[in-house]
Amino acid sequence: MQATRDRYSRVRASLQSKRTRGSRRLLKRLSGKEARFQKNINHSISRQLVDEAKTIGAALAFEDLTDIRKSLNAKPRNKTERRRTNNWAFYQLRMFVTYKAVLAGVPVVFVPPAYTSQTCSHCHHVHPEKGKSYRNGKVFKCGHCGLEADADGNAANNIATLGVAFVNQPESSVMSCVLEGQLSLMNSTFNQG
Numbered sequence: 001m002q003a004t005r006d007r008y009s010r011v012r013a014s015l016q017s018k019r020t021r022g023s024r025r026l027l028k029r030l031s032g033k034e035a036r037f038q039k040n041i042n043h044s045i046s047r048q049l050v051d052e053a054k055t056i057g058a059a060l061a062f063e064d065l066t067d068i069r070k071s072l073n074a075k076p077r078n079k080t081e082r083r084r085t086n087n088w089a090f091y092q093l094r095m096f097v098t099y100k101a102v103l104a105g106v107p108v109v110f111v112p113p114a115y116t117s118q119t120c121s122h123c124h125h126v127h128p129e130k131g132k133s134y135r136n137g138k139v140f141k142c143g144h145c146g147l148e149a150d151a152d153g154n155a156a157n158n159i160a161t162l163g164v165a166f167v168n169q170p171e172s173s174v175m176s177c178v179l180e181g182q183l184s185l186m187n188s189t190f191n192q193g
Helices: 002-018 021-056 068-073 079-087 090-104 151-168 186-192
Strands: 060-063 108-111 139-141 148-150
Touching: 002 021, 021 060, 021 090, 060 090, 060 151, 090 108, 108 151, 139 151, 148 151
Parallel strands: 060 108
Antiparallel strands: 139 148
16 A cells, blocks of 8 residues: 555656646546545545444544644654655545444544553553653653553553543543543543544
8 A cells, every 4th residue: 555655656756847738637647546546545444444343342542633744744754754644634534434433333532642652551651751751762661660562552552541431431521531630621622523
């Protein structure tokens, strides 16, 4: 899949450098083909997620990725990494998952991204010094309980925990969390998703 997206990028760059009428026509065709490819991938991913959740009787919990591009583009990254994240249709995938889940009767929860990758999924401890984290690249090592895990896996476990908490108590007016007390009143955020 990534190889196909990279190939589209190389062909687009080649056509853009020519600036002829024929290259503009080919760029338009390429754009439509690339959009259909992305849409098909997102439909496939969303269908698999919803089918699996329905089969095992689970809810789906996602990090709310609103404005993800803005925050990612603020960080220094190379051209390839920037292109790869900016070309992915996060919102489209979210919409596909949401409507398919509603039709299948599968609950979907969007949790705020704050501290999901910085909190220990085992003891729920956050680094005591503001601005510091137990996460170091792809590895998360808790200085409180000693848990050592893949950083993305640790964050996914935190997202799942927050999703379960909301699904099990959606009627509560305020939901608080152990994440350093800064994520209180999350219920209002959940209801926006």
